[in-house]
Amino acid sequence: MAAAIEIKDLSVVFRARRSSVAALQQLSLSVAEGTVFGFLGPNGAGKTTTMHVLLGFIEFTAGSASIFGVDVRESIARRRIGYLPEHPETYPFLTGRELLMMAGRLFGMKRGALRARVGELLREVDLEDSADRRIGTYSRGMMQRIGLAQALINDPDLVILDEPTGGLDPLGRMKVREIIAKLRAAGKTVFFSSHELSEVELVCDHLAIVSRGRVVAQGRATELVSQGESLEKYFLRVIQHEPAGRVG
Amino acid sequence: MKPKRKYGDWVLPIGAALLLWGVAFSMACRLEGNRFVSVPIEQSFLERVLGVSRVAFGQTFFEQADLYFHQGVGYVRQQAFTNSVFIRAYEVIRPSAHAHTTGYTVSEILPWLQFTTRMDPKNVTAYLTTAYWLRSALRRPDLAEQVLLEAQRKNPYDYRVYNERARIAFQRRDDSRAARLLDAALKVWPSNEDPEDEQTLLDLSVILSRQAILYEMKGERDAALALFRKVVELRPGNVAVARRVEAMEQGMDYSHLDRKTWDILFGGTDKPVHVCGEGDDHDHDHDHDHNHDCEHHHHDI
Amino acid sequence: MMRVLTLSRVVWLEMIRRKDLYVLLILLVTLLFVLLSLNIFGLGGVVRYVADVGLLFAWLFAIILGVSTAGRQLPQEEAKRTIYPLLAKPVTRADVVLGKWLGSWTITVSCTALFYLLVVGVVLLRGGGIQPVTLAQGFVLHAVAMGIVTALTVAISTRMTYGAAASVAYILIAGAFSIASRVPELLVHEEGFVARGLLALYYGLPHLELFDLRQRIVHEWGAIPCRTLLFVAMYGVVWVLFLLLLAWMGYRRKRFKRGALG
Numbered sequence: 022m023a024a025a026i027e028i029k030d031l032s033v034v035f036r037a038r039r040s041s042v043a044a045l046q047q048l049s050l051s052v053a054e055g056t057v058f059g060f061l062g063p064n065g066a067g068k069t070t071t072m073h074v075l076l077g078f079i080e081f082t083a084g085s086a087s088i089f090g091v092d093v094r095e096s097i098a099r100r101r102i103g104y105l106p107e108h109p110e111t112y113p114f115l116t117g118r119e120l121l122m123m124a125g126r127l128f129g130m131k132r133g134a135l136r137a138r139v140g141e142l143l144r145e146v147d148l149e150d151s152a153d154r155r156i157g158t159y160s161r162g163m164m165q166r167i168g169l170a171q172a173l174i175n176d177p178d179l180v181i182l183d184e185p186t187g188g189l190d191p192l193g194r195m196k197v198r199e200i201i202a203k204l205r206a207a208g209k210t211v212f213f214s215s216h217e218l219s220e221v222e223l224v225c226d227h228l229a230i231v232s233r234g235r236v237v238a239q240g241r242a243t244e245l246v247s248q249g250e251s252l253e254k255y256f257l258r259v260i261q262h263e264p265a266g267r268v269g
Numbered sequence: 270m271k272p273k274r275k276y277g278d279w280v281l282p283i284g285a286a287l288l289l290w291g292v293a294f295s296m297a298c299r300l301e302g303n304r305f306v307s308v309p310i311e312q313s314f315l316e317r318v319l320g321v322s323r324v325a326f327g328q329t330f331f332e333q334a335d336l337y338f339h340q341g342v343g344y345v346r347q348q349a350f351t352n353s354v355f356i357r358a359y360e361v362i363r364p365s366a367h368a369h370t371t372g373y374t375v376s377e378i379l380p381w382l383q384f385t386t387r388m389d390p391k392n393v394t395a396y397l398t399t400a401y402w403l404r405s406a407l408r409r410p411d412l413a414e415q416v417l418l419e420a421q422r423k424n425p426y427d428y429r430v431y432n433e434r435a436r437i438a439f440q441r442r443d444d445s446r447a448a449r450l451l452d453a454a455l456k457v458w459p460s461n462e463d464p465e466d467e468q469t470l471l472d473l474s475v476i477l478s479r480q481a482i483l484y485e486m487k488g489e490r491d492a493a494l495a496l497f498r499k500v501v502e503l504r505p506g507n508v509a510v511a512r513r514v515e516a517m518e519q520g521m522d523y524s525h526l527d528r529k530t531w532d533i534l535f536g537g538t539d540k541p542v543h544v545c546g547e548g549d550d551h552d553h554d555h556d557h558d559h560n561h562d563c564e565h566h567h568h569d570i
Numbered sequence: 571m572m573r574v575l576t577l578s579r580v581v582w583l584e585m586i587r588r589k590d591l592y593v594l595l596i597l598l599v600t601l602l603f604v605l606l607s608l609n610i611f612g613l614g615g616v617v618r619y620v621a622d623v624g625l626l627f628a629w630l631f632a633i634i635l636g637v638s639t640a641g642r643q644l645p646q647e648e649a650k651r652t653i654y655p656l657l658a659k660p661v662t663r664a665d666v667v668l669g670k671w672l673g674s675w676t677i678t679v680s681c682t683a684l685f686y687l688l689v690v691g692v693v694l695l696r697g698g699g700i701q702p703v704t705l706a707q708g709f710v711l712h713a714v715a716m717g718i719v720t721a722l723t724v725a726i727s728t729r730m731t732y733g734a735a736a737s738v739a740y741i742l743i744a745g746a747f748s749i750a751s752r753v754p755e756l757l758v759h760e761e762g763f764v765a766r767g768l769l770a771l772y773y774g775l776p777h778l779e780l781f782d783l784r785q786r787i788v789h790e791w792g793a794i795p796c797r798t799l800l801f802v803a804m805y806g807v808v809w810v811l812f813l814l815l816l817a818w819m820g821y822r823r824k825r826f827k828r829g830a831l832g
Binding site: 035073076077078079080096097099100102103104105106108109110111112114115119123124126127128129155168171172175181 | 572573576577579580583584587588650651652654655656657658659660661662823825826
């Protein structure tokens with residue numbers, strides 16, 4: 022299977038005035054197409070930094086990263102990506118429909134096809150009735166759903182989700198799981214990070230655990246986690262065995 | 270849900286900054302009060318709030334009136350260099366010919382003069398300028414009188430206001446009132462001005478000349494002559510008045526001159542106004558500037 | 571181009587729905603109404619001061635609108651973290667800078683056009699007139715000047731918060747109007763370090779006084795030659811391009827802060 026994401030020996034060093042911090046240290050990762058990949062780690066491990074490198078927000082110091090074979094530094098690499106950030110803030114003065122139309126226009130989608138796609142997504146995330154209200158009036162859950170909808174506007178082949186179920190009630194989390202399952206069924210690749218290990222367990226095929234800027238465990242979920250052991254226990258075991266020490 | 274913002278996030282800070290600046294400016298301009306004021310003058314709300322800083326505003330508006338009079342052409346100041354492309358471009362863009370507003374267009378400067386007097390009622394020059402344009406270019410002596418009455422209310426001890434009111438009274442053929450106003454002007458002269466200043470002395474000579482003219486018109490030659498002599502004493506360089514005194518001492522009587530000529534004489538310019546005398550050739554050319562109404566007066570003396 | 575236009579449309583929607591510009595419109599209308607209601611000795615046809623003050627405030631309000639709109643865009647995207655989903659699309663940082671500038675400039679110019687219409691309307695109502703060609707020239711140059719103002723503010727805002735960017739922009743614009751144009755006069759009495767500083771300002775700041783045709787409009791001096799209009803407009807365009815280039819250079823490698831919303 023071809024790789025949707027290929028990361029080799031990726032290093033990212035942030036330089037401050039008097040010190041430098043190695044956010045990622047020779048991180049290597051491969052995400053096959055058509056899989057749901059869980060990217061786990063404690064706070065500050067480098068999950069969001071990795072995602073930001075993939076999305077071209079920050080430059081890496083060494084190594085390589087590509088999406089569907091295209092270097093992440095090319096803007097064309099983002100044509101096939103959809104992204105939902107950890108705290109999906111958006112423009113409060115836009116309506117939900119206007120936000121999705123804007124997102125689609127940025128992908129160069131034609132007006133007719135875009136309108137149909139917007140309608141479809143609004144139904145999918147249950148925001149049809151609130152589509153013409155300003156986003157500033159939306160609840161936390163509605164913001165998350167509209168953020169997810171804008172991430173899917175271009176029918177991306179790779180969906181990157183940063184804490185997609187954060188702050189959602191059980192119904193909202195179920196909705197997100199359903200959407201991820203639909204994406205998998207459609208052959209899309211989903212790459213997401215989450216602290217909700219129970220959610221990860223339910224949806225992921227593959228996972229990687231990152232700690233202190235490097236991958237400490239990677240593989241199929243069923244292979245990594247022993248029979249009878251929960252993902253949470255496995256996660257804690259792996260993290261606690263990591264040698265202590267200051268990075269950078 | 271985010272709370273709606275009530276104001277744009279710059280309106281309050283800019284408004285607060287402007288208000289604080291205004292307060293600071295007014296406080297910084299607090300100076301000693303007018304030493305001439307012995308009668309409490311009613312102050313408007315604006316005057317109380319702005320204090321003496323309103324003088325600065327008034328001056329700005331007065332300069333704006335001057336700019337309007339010159340049709341937007343400002344003063345040309347000395348420059349260290351002129352060969353910059355920006356200067357050359359700006360020379361084409363800004364109005365630059367020497368021009369004056371004329372005719373009814375003069376009314377365009379009046380708003381700024383009105384703002385000046387509103388802001389700084391002690392600026393008598395602004396009142397006089399307003400009255401001058403209303404009277405002359407706009408031919409509204411009634412409005413000019415109104416302006417001067419306001420000036421008198423705000424500046425009851427300024428001789429210039431009485432002097433100018435006297436001119437209007439004379440033009441309206443109210444000679445007795447003109448005489449009273451000239452007396453009042455003389456009483457309060459030099460007001461707040463320096464009595465040795467050239468302009469103040471010139472104004473005094475104008476007041477005295479006008480009083481003399483009024484006496485002459487009534488046939489009181491001796492009183493008129495005494496006043497003209499005082500004028501010559503004050504301003505020995507005044508050729509016209511000196512010649513007048515000489516002529517009167519030789520027995521010349523001007524009381525028969527027509528009203529139009531008296532109007533010109535009362536006008537108060539220093540330009541020698543030619544009046545036909547005994548030895549003059551009736552076909553001679555009048556010496557005048559190109560704006561003068563070329564009316565040839567025949568006087569049987 | 572579509573991406574740039576899409577981003578500029580978002581700026582428009584924000585400004586129309588934020589109501590800031592309505593405040594300025596109301597202020598201008600109020601001011602013009604006050605000026606209209608002044609009784610100048612009952613004399614009719616006195617309008618130049620209305621045009622003068624009206625156009626002065628049109629300039630002031632346009633600058634306020636331009637700086638506040640342009641200065642807010644990039645810092646707000648970063649503070650609200652909307653920059654992330656934006657750049658996750660095939661949108662380059664140059665697109666973002668250009669789109670934000672274009673939106674800020676076009677809305678400022680549109681509002682300026684409204685301000686001009688208001689002033690002209692009031693002048694005509696009062697029985698006066700304005701030379702249309704001179705007015706059109708004045709508006710065109712005003713629009714170019716607003717291009718410089720918004721581009722300058724966007725450039726500064728790539729590296730500062732909104733408040734700081736707006737403050738610096740106002741200072742530079744005030745300096746360009748009040749000091750840069752008068753440097754040749756000031757240099758008559760200065761030398762040494764001060765003179766060199768003044769010369770640096772003279773050549774370093776945009777000469778915004780070239781774009782101000784108010785005196786010609788108000789006092790009916792007629793249109794400026796086409797050649798001069800073109801030269802000044804091109805000068806303005808060069809400044810806009812330069813400032814946008816600076817903005818892009820300041821933004822292209824910027825690392826965005828994560829953390830609490832600013």
